[in-house]
Amino acid sequence: MARIIPMASSIKPSLSSPPGFARRPRAGVPVFNSFHRRLTLFHLASAVPQLQSFGLWASKFIKGESGGISLSAAESAAQASTAIPQENALDWVKKDKRRMLHVVYRVGDMDKTIKFYTECLGMKLLRKRDIPEEKYTNAFLGYGPEDSHFVIELTYNYGVDKYDIGAGFGHFGIAVDDVVKTVDLIKAKGGKVTREPGPVKGGKTVIAFVEDPDGYKFELLERGPTPEPFCQVMLRVGDLDRAIEFYEKAYGMELLRKRDNPEYKYTIAMMGYGPEDKSAVMELTYNYGVTEYDKGNAYAQMAIGTDDVYKTAEAIKLSGGKITREPGPLPGLNTKITACLDPDGWKTVFVDNIDFLKELE
Incomplete structure (x- = not known):
């Protein structure tokens, strides 16, 4: 759902550039991202003041005939009509039907990455779209x-062909039936193994770590059959208790488990909308004494489904999150979204559940 429009390397990102993007210009590296029609819904999620980062494609949707930027009367009315009392917003979050939809990130060689994911990790290429006039490809x-x-x-x-992954992004998790066999296959295909199969430190689960062609780390976890093999996204945070509270209140996630590892000086918290063996979850990691991370410009964001983007935005604000795209339908489309940053600056876009299914038709 994401595409990133490259900009001239001589243009510096403004102070409003979203967290996770380079503060200093790098030759050939885009400063910001926007998206094709289907997934315009997730990356037009940036705040209107950041319009200069979108490029011409986005501006033709957001700018009216006068060149000004404003919400339509219908959108404003819809936003007002769905507002709920503050005391009810956080309770509503717990009842909302939410699901982690997808994670967005950038790669330097699409064909090479697809080959690795399909041949080594057993994924399926669901769809691919090339937009030559805007110089990007999605898969x-x-x-x-x-x-x-x-x-x-x-x-x-x-x-x-290259992005800065940064120190904040951790890894993705893939559940497999046999870690050793999967690692042998990856080695045979020329893949990079950074941690040989073996029990996790302090536990019994057999794991291994591999890297894709761009350097994104994948943790292979040995599990029985599961309906969701793509099971984890690990991000590092500077204050774990603060992050847990925010993800519970604003995102409606459940704290599935928390484990402290004083020997290795880190603590993890697993957050999600269902059990780890049946659904994808967030793994938040706190390293002792580290309160801030460089997020680079490779990892983009998470997308989560919701029944009401307006109520979602209210709950995020009440929980201390920063809204970067006010809730409402996208210009020229009926898909309703809202976007925000968590306390550590990680971006998430919420999209209306019904509108999302219509976009897939």
Whole structure:
């Protein structure tokens, strides 16, 4: 759902550039991202003041005839009509039907990455779209259809072959039946193994770590059959208790488990909308004494489904999150979205559940 429009390397990102993007210009690296029609819904999620980062494609949707930027009367009315009392907003979050939809990130060689994911990790290429006039390509991969599975959205920007992953992004998790056999296959295909199969430190689960062609780390976890093999996204945070509270209140996630590892000086918290063996979850990691991370410009964002983007935005504000795209339908489309940053600056886009299914038709 994401595409990133490359900009001239001589243009510096403004102070409003979203967290996770380079503060200093890098030759050939885009400063910001926007998206094709279907997934315009997720990356037009940036705040209107950041319009200068979208490029001409986005501006033709957002700017009216006068060149000004404003919400339509219908959108404003809809936003007002769905507002709920503050005391009810956080309670509503717990009842909302939410699901992790997909994760968006950038790659330097689309064909090479697709080959690795399909041949080594057993994913399926769900769809691919090239937009030459806007110089980007999108590909969606996963272990099942997008309306029922958590999937990956890859973005390739013409001429950009390398991105900075940063220190904040951790890894993705893939559940496999046999870690040793999977690692042997990856080695045979020329893949990079960074941690040989063996029990996790302090536990019994057999794991291994591999890297894809762009350097994104994948943790292979040995599990029995599961409906969602693409099972984890690990991000590092500077205050774990603060992050847990925010994800519970604003995102409606459940704290599935928390484990402290004083010997290795880190603590993890697993957050999600269902059990780890049946659904994708967030793994938040706190390293002792580290309160801030460089997020680079490779990882983009998470997308989550919701029954009401307006109520979602209210709950996010009440929970201390920063709204970067006010809730409402996208210009020229009926899909309703809202976007925000968590306390650590990680971006999430919420999309209306019904509108999302219509976009997949």
